[in-house]
Amino acid sequence: MKDYFKYDYYRMTEEKYKKSIKSTCKLFFNHQIKFMYLWRKNSYKNSFITKLRIHRLTKKYGLEISTAASIGKGLYLGHPYNITVASGVVIGDNVNLHKGCTIGRENRGKREGVPKIGSMVSVGINSTVVGNITIGDDVMIAPNSFINIDIPSHSVVIGNPAQIHKKENATKSYVNFLV
Structure with a gap:
């Protein structure tokens, strides 16, 4: 828990985490x-008090990240309001989530289930x-895009319906302070 949080802290503040004022x-x-x-902390040691504190922050800021989601190290929450991540979602390392993004479940059809993000x-x-x-x-999803198709690595995705544009280093200068 502590190591993963240190990576998150570093990605969000550009500073290494140390016990200081x-x-x-x-x-x-x-x-x-x-x-x-x-x-x-809750994913490491499930406690009632921690769940209450998470619930309070969820209501106050709209950060609805399910404790049943699997998130790699170095998550960056940019302008973190109204971010939703459903249970069962798998998110890799060094991922940026920005204001209003939704990563959710489809309940019917051939794509029933949740996304896996690299x-x-x-x-x-x-x-x-x-x-x-x-x-x-290495995928850049542009603002206001709707994605319900597989996206290959090294791509920029734009619009609704999603249009995929191949590009090496697609997230260069967007995903910084890698861990």
Whole structure:
């Protein structure tokens, strides 16, 4: 738990986590850092008090990240309001989630299930990723995109319906401070 949180902290603050007054202040005053700390703590050691604190932050900021989701190290929450991640979703390392994005379940049809997202992926503002699909590594999902198809690695995805554009280093300068 502590190692994964240290990676999240580094990605969100550009500083290494150490027990200091500055780090403690960021932990208490930045709601995205506080949320990820509690989320990681709950995934390591499930406690009623931690769940209550997560529930409070969920109601206050709209951060609805299921404790049954699997999230790799180095998650970055950019402008973290109204972010939704469904249970069962698998997210790789060094992933950026931005304001209003939804990563959710499709309940019927040939894509019934939840997405699997690779490493070094940036999910833009108000984007939606749904269904039993796979998002490859190094993928940039543009703001306001709707994704319900598989996306190969090294791609930029734009619009609704999703249009895929191949591009090497698609997330360069977007996904920073890699762990």
